[in-house]
Amino acid sequence: MxxxxxxxxxxxxxxxxxxxxxxxxxxxxxxxxxxxxxxxxxxxxxxxxxxxxxxxxxxxxxxxxxxxxxxxxxxxxxxxxxxxxxxxxxxxxxxxxxxxxxxxxxxxxxxxxxxxxxxxxxxxxxxxxxxxxxxxxxxxxxxxxxxxxxxxxxxxxxxxxxxxxxxxxxxxxxxxxxxxxxxxxxxxxxxxxxxxxxxxxxxARPVAARPAETVSGRLLPLGVEVQEHGTAVQMVMHAVLETGGATRLVRTSVAAPKVDTIVGPAVWRLLHRYPLFLKAVAEHRCVEVTGLPLTAGGDLLWSEEGAAIRAATDPFVTARVQLAQATAPAVPPLDRHPVRIAEPVLLEDYSVADGVLTLHGHGLALDLDRLPAGGSVTPELVAASTACIGLLRWDGRWSLQVLGARGKVKRTEVEAHNGDWAQGPTDPKVLKAEARTGDAVAVLRERAGRLLRK
Amino acid sequence: MLDSQESAARERRSTVRVVPPVRPRKLAKVPFVELADGRLQGVVSSGSDIARVYVSSVAAGSRTFSCSTNNNRPCGGLRGAPCKHLQALVAEAVLQYGKERVARYLRVEAGPDDDLVRLLDGGQESAQAAVVFSRFLRHLSYLELPDTTEPVAEMHWFPAMGTP
Known part of the structure; x- marks a missing residue:
C-alpha cells in the first residue's frame, strides 16, 4: 500500500x-x-x-x-x-x-x-x-x-x-x-x-460451507490472525493462492473449542491434529495444495492430506510481489458486515507515533489491541517497525491489524509474525513462564479422561 | 469511570473487549474456577485420591461457603471456617481473575493487604455440589468437541486481544 x-x-x-x-x-x-x-x-x-x-x-x-x-x-x-x-x-x-x-x-x-x-x-x-x-x-x-x-x-x-x-x-x-x-x-x-x-x-440458518470448486496450486502465506474467546479459537491464515495462471487472495483456517483457562501461546496446542498447518504458519512455508475445496467466499478448506510442505518463503516478498495482482474473493451475502472486512496489505517506509502509522503525511490507526496476548509481535516492535503486513479493518474508522512486522529494536533487525509460536514458543522467557504454569491442555484432558466417562 | 469519548467508542463498536482477560495459572490443584450464578465456585482435586474432587463455593453478598465431594459427602476439613479446599479455590480465583474482580463479585471490601479467605465470615451453608460439578463436566466437555477446518465467519467478532 x-x-x-x-x-x-x-x-x-x-x-x-x-x-x-x-x-x-x-x-x-x-x-x-x-x-x-x-x-x-x-x-x-x-x-x-x-x-x-x-x-x-x-x-x-x-x-x-x-x-x-x-x-x-x-x-x-x-x-x-x-x-x-x-x-x-x-x-x-x-x-x-x-x-x-x-x-x-x-x-x-x-x-x-x-x-x-x-x-x-x-x-x-x-x-x-x-x-x-x-x-x-x-x-x-x-x-x-x-x-x-x-x-x-x-x-x-x-x-x-x-x-x-x-x-x-x-x-x-x-x-x-x-x-x-x-x-x-x-x-x-x-x-x-x-x-x-x-x-x-x-x-443464522443451519448450512454447511459449500465449496464452489476444488483447487490445486501453490499457497504462499502472508500472515495469520488469531480469533478467540473463552471457549473457541480460530487461526486464520491469509495467503496468496497460485493456480495455473490465476493469483487469488484466500484464507484457510482451523478452529477448535477450548476453555477460558487455556490462554496465550498454549492455544496453539489445541490444533495438534494439524501439524502441517502449524508448520506452514510457523516457518512461512509454501504449501502445495492438491484438490482442496475452495468456497466462493475465498475460504480454502484445509486438509492435511491435501497439503505438502515446500520451501520457506518470505511473507514480505509474497506481499510485495503478489498482492497487487491477486484477485480478492467475493463476500457471501450473510457475511456482509463491516466486521468481516479484513484485507491484507503491505506497508513500508512509514513512521509510527502514538499508535498511528503515518505514510506520506497520511495517518492510519494501528489496532494494537488485536495483537494476541503473549505472542511474538509486540506493540514495541510495531512502534519501531519500518515494514509490516496487516489487515485493513473498519470499526467506526479504518485501522490496521498487524500480522507481522520488521524493524530495528535496540540496533538489531527484528522480524516477528503472529504465527511464530504455532509449533511452540521460541522465546526462552515465554518458555519459562509456560513451564511454571504447566501444560493446561494436558492437565484438563487428564481430568476429562478420569471424570467425564464415569 | 470512562470519559465520554471512550464510552461512545464502547457503545458503538462491533469489537470491544467485554470479558476481562484471564491470567494463566497452574491447573493441577484447582482445575475449575468460575464467577457465576452469584457464587465463586469451583472444583479442587483431592490431594490423596486422584479420582476424587471437592466442590467448593462461596456465595456473593452473604459470604457463606460450602465444600463437599462430588458425591455430596461433606468435607471433613470444614468446621465453621473455610477448609484448605476453599483456601485453594480463593487463591486460584485471585490468580485467574485478579483480587479486585473476585472481591467485587463477592461484594467483599478488601484492602490491598487483606487475605480474601479471612473475610469469608458468613459461615457454612448446604452444598451446591451437583450443580457446580455438572458445570465443571460441561466445561471439560469442550475439550472433547471436534475441531473444524470449515471457516467460522462469526469469529470475526472475537479477535484475540492482548492484555491491555
Whole structure:
C-alpha cells in the first residue's frame, strides 16, 4: 500500500455511512432497554429503521414488525424481520466501505454468483427463542438465570457442524453477558456489539460451507490472525493462492473449542491434529495444495492430506510481489458486515507515533489491541517497525491489524509474525513462564479422561 | 469511570473487549474456577485420591461457603471456617481473575493487604455440589468437541486481544 492509496482510503469516506449507522443505533438502544416496554423515542427509532428499508423487499415486513412490536407483541417472526432490516443496513455499509477500499487499493474482486443454499432442518429454533427472550428483556435486564437458560440449546448447537458457528457466537455472547453482570448498573452497554451478535444469531440458518470448486496450486502465506474467546479459537491464515495462471487472495483456517483457562501461546496446542498447518504458519512455508475445496467466499478448506510442505518463503516478498495482482474473493451475502472486512496489505517506509502509522503525511490507526496476548509481535516492535503486513479493518474508522512486522529494536533487525509460536514458543522467557504454569491442555484432558466417562 | 469519548467508542463498536482477560495459572490443584450464578465456585482435586474432587463455593453478598465431594459427602476439613479446599479455590480465583474482580463479585471490601479467605465470615451453608460439578463436566466437555477446518465467519467478532 503506497501513500496515495492510503490517502484515498482515509481522506474520503463513502457517503451515507454515518446516516445508515445512526438508524441502526436507534434500534440498538431500544434493545438495551428491551423491546417489550419501549418508550416513544425507542418506538420511533425502530420504526425509522424499518422505514429506511421501505423501498426494498424487506420493507413491508419490517414496517409491520415495528408497528406490532411497538404495540407490545414481540413475536419471533417480527424480531427476525427487524434483525433482517438491521443486517441489511450493515450490509449496505459493508458494501460501500469495501468498494471504497477496493477503489483505493485498485484491488480486483470477484462478484458473488453462488445461488442461495437451502437450510437443512431447524436446529436453531431453540436459539431463536432464547434470543427472543433477550430482546423482550433488554440487555439491562439480563441476569444469570436468563444467560444460563441457553446452556442446553448451546450443547446441541455445538454437536452439529452446520450450527457450530452459531454455537461459538452464542457461547461468546453468553460469556460476555455473564462477565458484565449486573448489566443493570453497567457503565456503558456495548450496544452495537451485542446487537450485532444477536442479529447474526437470529438470522443464522443451519448450512454447511459449500465449496464452489476444488483447487490445486501453490499457497504462499502472508500472515495469520488469531480469533478467540473463552471457549473457541480460530487461526486464520491469509495467503496468496497460485493456480495455473490465476493469483487469488484466500484464507484457510482451523478452529477448535477450548476453555477460558487455556490462554496465550498454549492455544496453539489445541490444533495438534494439524501439524502441517502449524508448520506452514510457523516457518512461512509454501504449501502445495492438491484438490482442496475452495468456497466462493475465498475460504480454502484445509486438509492435511491435501497439503505438502515446500520451501520457506518470505511473507514480505509474497506481499510485495503478489498482492497487487491477486484477485480478492467475493463476500457471501450473510457475511456482509463491516466486521468481516479484513484485507491484507503491505506497508513500508512509514513512521509510527502514538499508535498511528503515518505514510506520506497520511495517518492510519494501528489496532494494537488485536495483537494476541503473549505472542511474538509486540506493540514495541510495531512502534519501531519500518515494514509490516496487516489487515485493513473498519470499526467506526479504518485501522490496521498487524500480522507481522520488521524493524530495528535496540540496533538489531527484528522480524516477528503472529504465527511464530504455532509449533511452540521460541522465546526462552515465554518458555519459562509456560513451564511454571504447566501444560493446561494436558492437565484438563487428564481430568476429562478420569471424570467425564464415569 | 470512562470519559465520554471512550464510552461512545464502547457503545458503538462491533469489537470491544467485554470479558476481562484471564491470567494463566497452574491447573493441577484447582482445575475449575468460575464467577457465576452469584457464587465463586469451583472444583479442587483431592490431594490423596486422584479420582476424587471437592466442590467448593462461596456465595456473593452473604459470604457463606460450602465444600463437599462430588458425591455430596461433606468435607471433613470444614468446621465453621473455610477448609484448605476453599483456601485453594480463593487463591486460584485471585490468580485467574485478579483480587479486585473476585472481591467485587463477592461484594467483599478488601484492602490491598487483606487475605480474601479471612473475610469469608458468613459461615457454612448446604452444598451446591451437583450443580457446580455438572458445570465443571460441561466445561471439560469442550475439550472433547471436534475441531473444524470449515471457516467460522462469526469469529470475526472475537479477535484475540492482548492484555491491555
Amino acid at each position: 503506497i501513500g496515495v492509496q492510503l490517502e484515498k482510503l482515509v481522506a474520503e469516506a463513502p457517503a451515507g455511512v454515518e446516516e445508515a449507522l445512526a438508524l441502526a443505533d436507534g434500534f440498538d438502544d431500544a434493545l438495551v432497554h428491551g423491546l417489550a416496554r419501549m418508550n416513544d423515542v425507542q418506538a420511533a427509532a425502530v420504526a425509522a429503521l424499518a422505514g429506511a428499508l421501505g423501498a426494498s423487499p424487506l420493507g413491508p415486513a419490517a414496517a409491520e414488525a415495528a408497528a406490532k412490536i411497538a404495540s407490545g407483541s414481540v413475536s419471533e417472526e417480527h424480531l427476525v424481520a427487524l434483525a433482517g432490516a438491521r443486517t441489511a443496513v450493515f450490509g449496505a455499509v459493508h458494501d460501500a466501505l469495501l468498494a471504497h477500499l477496493d477503489g483505493a487499493l485498485g484491488r480486483e474482486r470477484d462478484a458473488w454468483e453462488a445461488a442461495p443454499q437451502a437450510p437443512s432442518g431447524d436446529a436453531l429454533a431453540g436459539s431463536r427463542s432464547w434470543l427472543q427472550e433477550l430482546a423482550i428483556t433488554g440487555w439491562r435486564g439480563v441476569g444469570d438465570e436468563l444467560v444460563s437458560a441457553a446452556d442446553q440449546t448451546l450443547e446441541t448447537l455445538w454437536d452439529a457442524p452446520a450450527t457450530r458457528g452459531t454455537a461459538m457466537l452464542l457461547d461468546g455472547l453468553a460469556a460476555e453477558l455473564r462477565a458484565a453482570s449486573p448489566i443493570a448498573t453497567m457503565d456503558v452497554v456495548p450496544a452495537r456489539r451485542w446487537a450485532d451478535l444477536w442479529a447474526r444469531a437470529l438470522l
